[in-house]
Amino acid sequence: MKVLIIEDERKTADYLRQGLTEQGDTVTLAYHGIDGQHLALHYDFDVIVLDVMLPGMDGFEILKSLRALKSTPVIMLTARDGVEDRVKGLRAGADDYLVKPFSFMELAARLQALTRRGQARELTLLRVGDLSIDLISRKAMRARQRIDLTAKEFALLALLMRRQGEILSKTTIAEAVWGMSFDSNTNVVEVAIKRLRAKIDVPFGYNLLLHTVRGMGYVLEDRHPKPETELPPQHR
Numbered sequence: 001m002k003v004l005i006i007e008d009e010r011k012t013a014d015y016l017r018q019g020l021t022e023q024g025d026t027v028t029l030a031y032h033g034i035d036g037q038h039l040a041l042h043y044d045f046d047v048i049v050l051d052v053m054l055p056g057m058d059g060f061e062i063l064k065s066l067r068a069l070k071s072t073p074v075i076m077l078t079a080r081d082g083v084e085d086r087v088k089g090l091r092a093g094a095d096d097y098l099v100k101p102f103s104f105m106e107l108a109a110r111l112q113a114l115t116r117r118g119q120a121r122e123l124t125l126l127r128v129g130d131l132s133i134d135l136i137s138r139k140a141m142r143a144r145q146r147i148d149l150t151a152k153e154f155a156l157l158a159l160l161m162r163r164q165g166e167i168l169s170k171t172t173i174a175e176a177v178w179g180m181s182f183d184s185n186t187n188v189v190e191v192a193i194k195r196l197r198a199k200i201d202v203p204f205g206y207n208l209l210l211h212t213v214r215g216m217g218y219v220l221e222d223r224h225p226k227p228e229t230e231l232p233p234q235h236r
């Protein structure tokens with residue numbers, strides 16, 4: 001799932017990002033209130049982790065502006081003695097809160113519960129040609145063969161599949177899979193694309209799905225869809 005973390009304590013934010021990314025989520029980080037608000041309002045996330053005390057704009061203000069437009073689930077991070085904050089947050093439209101310090105497992109479990117509650121926000125089974133991934137069981141299959149992917153490769157593939165047919169720039173991919181603070185001068189995206197291609201396309205050798213669009217980025221699409229006549233008889 002796509003998670004936005006708005007948290008100015010870099011250690012906490014980076015720790016959360018690492019944990020979530022390892023379990024295959026795509027994480028966007030904002031260390032500043034204004035940046036966080038911008039991202040929350042202009043991009044779609046499955047869930048937002050929102051700290052209360054932030055530079056520029058606090059969590060309540062961000063939540064207020066978000067709730068005027070969207071119902072994205074929000075979990076607030078509050079201080080141990082912040083009872084008032086919790087009440088204020090829930091009244092302002094937060095869906096849940098966590099008291100600092102908390103364990104990663106606790107956050108992960110709450111996020112899962114929240115996104116389940118927000119049900120069917122996204123399809124759990126995505127398909128492009130004969131390649132499919134299940135976002136819940138985290139399995140990737142092509143031509144009925146299981147493909148083993150690392151967490152990052154899965155996150156990258158999930159992003160490409162969610163936005164199939166759309167050319168994604170290296171920056172977009174880097175931000176979605178590696179987080180906002182990613183250094184775009186490295187070749188980490190190219191390397192990851194190459195590895196992914198070696199797993200999802202090369203062994204199958206036909207109908208390549210992951211395409212490079214020179215100077216623009218990458219796109220996952222089925223350019224040779226099966227003709228209609230191959231549908232089962234009842235669909236003819």
Ligand code: CA
Nearest residue numbers: 008051053054
């Ligand atoms: Ca803070």
